[in-house]
Amino acid sequence: MLSIFRGLRRKRLARRPFPAEWEPIVERRLPFAAKLPADERARFLLHLKVFALDKDWFGAAGLVITDEMKVAISGAAARLSRNLSLNLYDELRTIVVYPSHYQHPDRDGTVVYGEAHRWGQVVLSWDAVVSGLVNATDGHHTALHEFAHVLDSSDGAFDGTPELHDHRDYHAWAKVFSQRYFALKASPNTNVLRPYGATNEAEFFAVATEAFFEKPRQLKLKAPDLYQELVRYYRVDPSATAR
Numbered sequence: 001m002l003s004i005f006r007g008l009r010r011k012r013l014a015r016r017p018f019p020a021e022w023e024p025i026v027e028r029r030l031p032f033a034a035k036l037p038a039d040e041r042a043r044f045l046l047h048l049k050v051f052a053l054d055k056d057w058f059g060a061a062g063l064v065i066t067d068e069m070k071v072a073i074s075g076a077a078a079r080l081s082r083n084l085s086l087n088l089y090d091e092l093r094t095i096v097v098y099p100s101h102y103q104h105p106d107r108d109g110t111v112v113y114g115e116a117h118r119w120g121q122v123v124l125s126w127d128a129v130v131s132g133l134v135n136a137t138d139g140h141h142t143a144l145h146e147f148a149h150v151l152d153s154s155d156g157a158f159d160g161t162p163e164l165h166d167h168r169d170y171h172a173w174a175k176v177f178s179q180r181y182f183a184l185k186a187s188p189n190t191n192v193l194r195p196y197g198a199t200n201e202a203e204f205f206a207v208a209t210e211a212f213f214e215k216p217r218q219l220k221l222k223a224p225d226l227y228q229e230l231v232r233y234y235r236v237d238p239s240a241t242a243r
């Protein structure tokens with residue numbers, strides 16, 4: 001039943017007009033959106049709007065949440081989901097934003113830039129979100145990374161494999177992802193992917209997602225099989241509009 005109510009809520013939010021004051025923020029913070037084909041841009045803005053209106057936003061450590069933050073962060077979620085179903089983010093209820101990196105209370109004060117909890121919360125540092133947006137082609141984007149984790153866990157398992165569109169997709173996915181994961185583990189410093197992706201399969205998927213959207217041409221050239229699996233999953237081809 002819960003999912004029916006969520007579906008109705010999403011429909012109601014989808015009918016609300018896109019807030020005019022958000023448009024300049026999209027232009028400034030999410031310049032890639034201007035390069036999308038018109039239909040894809042419309043879906044992107046729809047996903048952004050519904051996500052921003054649907055989630056609960058909390059500023060931590062005294063941070064006041066602004067429209068700028070909501071739009072920029074929802075833009076990362078929508079960038080991943082624009083050709084997928086918005087209900088993939090249903091389990092996610094709350095976005096917590098810290099001003100900058102923060103000390104994790106359960107991890108001996110480890111410095112953290114973002115994290116995704118399976119129980120419905122993503123925690124981000126605004127500094128890290130901004131640096132992800134400003135350095136748009138370095139393959140490091142905290143918000144994309146955390147939302148990739150959310151997509152990964154939306155099938156109930158946090159294991160580096162989200163729910164694929166067809167059961168026949170799993171075979172090739174497993175083959176390509178395990179080969180590329182072990183290749184990254186073997187030579188983490190000479191890879192198109194950030195070394196952090198060698199941590200485990202879940203981090204590998206999140207790091208591969210960052211590279212897919214931030215340096216698609218390079219990924220396509222260096223790891224064409226991995227690139228194709230991500231095209232099939234995300235149903236987008238970022239290399240077509242990349243610089």
Ligand SMILES: [Zn+2]
Nearest residue numbers: 145149203206
């Ligand atoms: Zn991660």
